[in-house]
Amino acid sequence: MKNNSSKIKRLILPITIVVLIILSIIIVLVGNKKKIDNAAAPVDRTKTPVAVTVAKAQLKPLEINVQYPAITQPYEEASLYAQTSGMITYLNVALGQHVAKGQVLGKLDTRILQSNLKAAQVSLKAAQINRAKLLDDYNRAKDLYENKAGLKVNMLSAKNSYENAMTTEENARVQIQLMKEQIANANIISPVSGIISANNVKQGEYVSSTTAIAKISNISILKTTEYVDQELSYQLKMNQAAVISSPVFGNETFSGKIIYISPVADANHNYQVDLLVNNNATSKLKGGTDVQVSFNTLTKRAALIIPKSALCTDDLMCM
Secondary structure, three states: OHHHHHHHHHHHHHHHHHHHHHHHHHHHHHHHHHHHHHHHOOOOOOOOOOOOOOOOOEEEEEEEEEEEEEEOEEEEEEEEOOOOOEEEEEEOOOOOOEEOOOOEEEEEOOHHHHHHHHHHHHHHHHHHHHHHHHHHHHHHHHHHHHOOOOOHHHHHHHHHHHHHHHHHHHHHHHHHHHHHHHHHHOEEEOOOOEEEEEEOOOOOOEEOOOOOOEEEEEEEEEEEEEEEOHHHHHHOOOOOEEEEEOHHHOOOEEEEEEEEEOOOOOOOOOEEEEEEEEOOOOOOOOOOOEEEEEEEEEEEEEEEEOOHHHHOOOOOOOO
């Protein structure tokens, strides 16, 4: 009995310690659960003041525009050529010079043509004198033949000589007219109005009719070419207005209109659209300037406008 009693006493202490440890763990877990439950419980913020910004939705005109990058080009640009071959004896061409369509800018050497013209004029005068003499001979032979005092063969011979003289005179006139045209063609004439943007030849050089003497660019009206997607190509119309802007001029804009919409897409399924751009009085825009072309695709007189900030979740989205 004593042994059993001592065994029981030895077991009571460890069991008591284990029970106390378990109770301590349970107490800690219960306490932690209460803290978690309290943290997860909804907080009543109905009475907490919050700063808000109020914006009023309004009915305003609405426009939706799409932009495409482009480069300006002179709408009218031409090279200056001589009409014939020869040495340039006079040339009034300088970079930046303003010229008008039809203005004579230079001339080829025409000394030989001038000499030939004088010779042809002398030949014409001689042909006129000869024709007048043969006309008198023909009239005399005709009068003698009609009055039975001359032979028919003499009358016909005089008539033939007179007609040949008329042909010779007419040929001389044609030669004179041809030489005058050749002399006139020696003038180097501007084909368009604009500014000299390239000068390739100097006075005294020999040129042919295929030699580009200079280039003339008219930037009073410019052109741009854009390649738009399929959807936009069906929304755009001929003569539709567009707004052209450039970072060079800040908020200043230029007006343009559509002059061509390609009926066929390119290899990238884009459609070519050409615009005429009206330059202002001071011709600020130059050829080769990077611009943005803005097309209006939707216009409403009255639409409910909501501030962008009302739809943003953070500051970055509202930028």
